[in-house]
Amino acid sequence: xxxxxxxxxxxxxxxxxxxxxxxxxxxxxxxxxxxxxxxxxxxxxxxxxxxxxxxxxxxxxxxxxxxxxxxxxxxxxxxxxxxxxxxxxxxxxxxxxxxxxxxxxxxxxxxxxxxxxxxxxxxxxxxxxxxxxxxxxxxxxxxxxxxxxxxxxxxxxxxxxxxxxxxxxxxxxxxxxxxxxxxxxxxxxxxxxxxxxxxxxxxxxxxxxxxxxxxxxxxxxxxxxxxxxxxxxxxxxxxxxxxxxxxxxxxxxxxxxxxxxxxxxxxxxxxxxxxxxxxxxxxxxxxxxxxxxxxxxxxxxxxxxxxxxxxxxxxxxxxxxxxxxxxxxxxxxxxxxxxxxxxxxxxxxxxxxxxxxxxxxxxxxxxx
Amino acid sequence: xxxxxxxxxxxxxxxxxxxxxxxxxxxxxxxxxxxxxxxxxxxxxxxxxxxxxxxxxxxxxxxxxxxxxxxxxxxxxxxxxxxxxxxxxxxxxxxxxxxxxxxxxxxxxxxxxxxxxxxxxxxxxxxxxxxxxxxxxxxxxxxxxxxxxxxxxxxxxxxxxxxxxxxxxxxxxxxxxxxxxxxxxxxxxxxxxxxxxxxxxxxxxxxxxxxxxxxxxxxxxxxxxxxxxxxxxxxxxxxxxxxxxxxxxxxxxxxxxxxxxxxxxxxxxxxxxxxxxxxxxxxxxxxxxxxxxxxxxxxxxxxxxxxxxxxxxxxxxxxxxxxxxxxxxxxxxxxxxxxxxxxxxxxxxxxxxxxxxxxxxxxxxxxxxxxxxxxxxxxxxxxxxxxxxxxxxxxxxxxxxxxxxxxxxxxxxxxxxxxxxxxxxxxxxxxxxxxxxxxxxxxxxxxxxxxxxxxxxxxxxxxxxxxxxxxxxxxxxxxxxxxxxxxxxxxxxxxxxxxxxxxxxxxxxxxx
Numbered sequence: 001x002x003x004x005x006x007x008x009x010x011x012x013x014x015x016x017x018x019x020x021x022x023x024x025x026x027x028x029x030x031x032x033x034x035x036x037x038x039x040x041x042x043x044x045x046x047x048x049x050x051x052x053x054x055x056x057x058x059x060x061x062x063x064x065x066x067x068x069x070x071x072x073x074x075x076x077x078x079x080x081x082x083x084x085x086x087x088x089x090x091x092x093x094x095x096x097x098x099x100x101x102x103x104x105x106x107x108x109x110x111x112x113x114x115x116x117x118x119x120x121x122x123x124x125x126x127x128x129x130x131x132x133x134x135x136x137x138x139x140x141x142x143x144x145x146x147x148x149x150x151x152x153x154x155x156x157x158x159x160x161x162x163x164x165x166x167x168x169x170x171x172x173x174x175x176x177x178x179x180x181x182x183x184x185x186x187x188x189x190x191x192x193x194x195x196x197x198x199x200x201x202x203x204x205x206x207x208x209x210x211x212x213x214x215x216x217x218x219x220x221x222x223x224x225x226x227x228x229x230x231x232x233x234x235x236x237x238x239x240x241x242x243x244x245x246x247x248x249x250x251x252x253x254x255x256x257x258x259x260x261x262x263x264x265x266x267x268x269x270x271x272x273x274x275x276x277x278x279x280x281x282x283x284x285x286x287x288x289x290x291x292x293x294x295x296x297x298x299x300x301x302x303x304x305x306x307x308x309x310x311x312x313x314x315x316x317x318x319x320x321x322x323x324x325x326x327x328x329x330x331x332x333x334x335x336x337x338x339x340x341x342x343x344x345x346x347x348x349x350x351x352x353x354x355x356x357x358x359x360x361x362x363x364x365x366x367x368x
Numbered sequence: 369x370x371x372x373x374x375x376x377x378x379x380x381x382x383x384x385x386x387x388x389x390x391x392x393x394x395x396x397x398x399x400x401x402x403x404x405x406x407x408x409x410x411x412x413x414x415x416x417x418x419x420x421x422x423x424x425x426x427x428x429x430x431x432x433x434x435x436x437x438x439x440x441x442x443x444x445x446x447x448x449x450x451x452x453x454x455x456x457x458x459x460x461x462x463x464x465x466x467x468x469x470x471x472x473x474x475x476x477x478x479x480x481x482x483x484x485x486x487x488x489x490x491x492x493x494x495x496x497x498x499x500x501x502x503x504x505x506x507x508x509x510x511x512x513x514x515x516x517x518x519x520x521x522x523x524x525x526x527x528x529x530x531x532x533x534x535x536x537x538x539x540x541x542x543x544x545x546x547x548x549x550x551x552x553x554x555x556x557x558x559x560x561x562x563x564x565x566x567x568x569x570x571x572x573x574x575x576x577x578x579x580x581x582x583x584x585x586x587x588x589x590x591x592x593x594x595x596x597x598x599x600x601x602x603x604x605x606x607x608x609x610x611x612x613x614x615x616x617x618x619x620x621x622x623x624x625x626x627x628x629x630x631x632x633x634x635x636x637x638x639x640x641x642x643x644x645x646x647x648x649x650x651x652x653x654x655x656x657x658x659x660x661x662x663x664x665x666x667x668x669x670x671x672x673x674x675x676x677x678x679x680x681x682x683x684x685x686x687x688x689x690x691x692x693x694x695x696x697x698x699x700x701x702x703x704x705x706x707x708x709x710x711x712x713x714x715x716x717x718x719x720x721x722x723x724x725x726x727x728x729x730x731x732x733x734x735x736x737x738x739x740x741x742x743x744x745x746x747x748x749x750x751x752x753x754x755x756x757x758x759x760x761x762x763x764x765x766x767x768x769x770x771x772x773x774x775x776x777x778x779x780x781x782x783x784x785x786x787x788x789x790x791x792x793x794x795x796x797x798x799x800x801x802x803x804x805x806x807x808x809x810x811x812x813x814x815x816x817x818x819x820x821x822x823x824x825x826x827x828x829x830x831x832x833x834x835x836x837x838x839x840x841x842x843x844x845x846x847x848x849x850x851x852x853x854x855x856x857x858x859x860x861x862x863x864x865x866x867x868x869x870x871x872x873x874x875x876x877x878x879x880x
Contacts, residue, residue: 199747199748199749200743200746200747200748201739201740201743201746201748204728204732204735204736204739205739207725207727207728207732208725208728208732208736210727211725211726211727211728212721212722212723212724212725212726214721214722215716215721215722215723215724215725216725216736217684217703217704217705218682218684218704218714218716218722218723219704219708219736219737219790220704220705220707220708220709220737221705221736222703222705275727277727278727279725279726279727279728280727
């Protein structure tokens, strides 16, 4: 008993120090608020052997941003960014829809596989621009943000591509073991990513490139290969998300699929505590970040707050979580407004006392 | 301006007394005194880590000083930023021109201080003034063109013109000639003489001895953060200057007792043999051999090609000529990765930009290179990593709170040891150490030196590069001397002697 308590205590201490503490805390707070004040939030019902309820809804609807944030976390850990994930979603979704509706129609597996190959290629394309042509990641991926959606529109001749294929739709709206199938997809991708980044050499290699590319190269790492693979992986994640979205609405929509979703994915990573400067990856944190945002959206919908408030409320919560992660800000909150003081030295002349040509009043003595 | 005192020209324009600056773990400046006369060209000399840049940065307000005082133009000053120093009349020209390349020459000259009313820019006046200003320096440029369209030398002169126009009384030039050819250097020197005639004091930082002797009235030498002395250029010989820079009184060298590296080594098989290895524009083709259990010292001044040779041997830069054999097998050193696979390790000179991973923990920094080897079926266990990290933390005496401490919070000496640990964990056959003792305190220096000896005794081949000639002499079994990107001599055993090396570095033949 005592031992178990000690173990729990240790676990709690480690959690307190962990980088996921603040996003997890924010998510718990949000959920607690909902359980207490939002009617019917905690209710989970079983209908037709399937679970229904707000919590399940959050997991299902959040799956797209969760998937995107996994790839985005690794990209940001290499001090990069990928703006093109929404367009890659649209490309993958449209390609899949076209293959499903072609004559003769392709199998769901073939359509999905080709769409994922397209998404992977798109990600690798970003990787080539960043790693070999040395474009800034924001510029390199901006190209595909614009071009990707354009390609999707060209492929479908600007039309939405409707299909009626229950086998494919299972990806987006099917359920298994009582849970939405999307939950399993996300769980698989997250588990695989965690396994690779935490247990193999990949995690440290990715973070090393983000922390100091020159030093990594001098340690025998190939930064170009790391970047290529990371952007490729990010594209692949976007491809899976695109398939889910397309399967869910039963049509390939080159315009709406993945629209503005790159911003949500980046926000999820930021909320999750992965620094934008690179060198650190917190995949679990990003998942928490994505869940926080989806919980917010669901909360707003179920509480009957006008939908127009969604974006503003999201922004406020994002700012709050980011501030909470800052040690400086927390010390201000706790320690009573003690801003980090800059040391002032004797003999420093206040700016107001300086004149244009550099003469200073004789009061400005030298430092002791 | 305060005009007191009968002869202001006699009073120094700048006096710095007892300047002390401490960084975590390093005393960068130790009570340095420095002064400059009006209209004087003064060269500041010293090897890497001597404290030249720190002194300049304290003077221009980049770093606050820990102690000491600065009197400039009769006033005690304590600038808090380069801009404030500029307002006081102290301008700095860097090797990398710090102007805005995409703006026009005229815009650069008047950036932030456009003449005329605040909201209205009189382009014609600006262009005329800029043209006139540059003409004063013998430069005829189209001031409407972007700065970037002119060569670096011209850009530098524009920067000088701007600084002088902002009423600089003291102009600091930090290695201005490193990227200039001979003609451009001559032109820059003309401009320096013009400035001198106008009464502007010029502080000139360089590692080119010839240039210092050609242009400077006086020379000040720093070493290890301390003042060695200030000398009249006319009364100093090159050999004396090198002696001061490297910390050796040439006359006293012979009298010094020498602690030599154990002579038993050097009998090992050749590990790395380079023939005609060179890189166009960086290193003239040279032959080098390093044997197992041998320490090969590379001696030479900064810019002599020491670091460039190390980079060739590790595949950071690709050689344009020559061939290399490692362990008797011909190899291509195409990349650091290729070198690592051959069992070569490299501790770079600039550990901040090339060595340390600041965001990652000490453990991660140590296992970075070796982690692939630690992996079993692709999985690296945390326990194995900790085992390796803790072993080297103990072995090298790295001062940390624990293996998970972020590397950026360590002192310079401890960061250096972490990088050493990264390579030692690989148990390399050849370890290249480029200035491993630079910028770390005396105790850590001694430990690094001791380590070098131990490693070579265990059969590792070591290439040892240091600005501290004493260290090279003490630790090397063989010394290759570089000058002007060329190998000019190779000394073995009893020939390894500070005075002999200094003679060769200074351009004389080895003493007969």
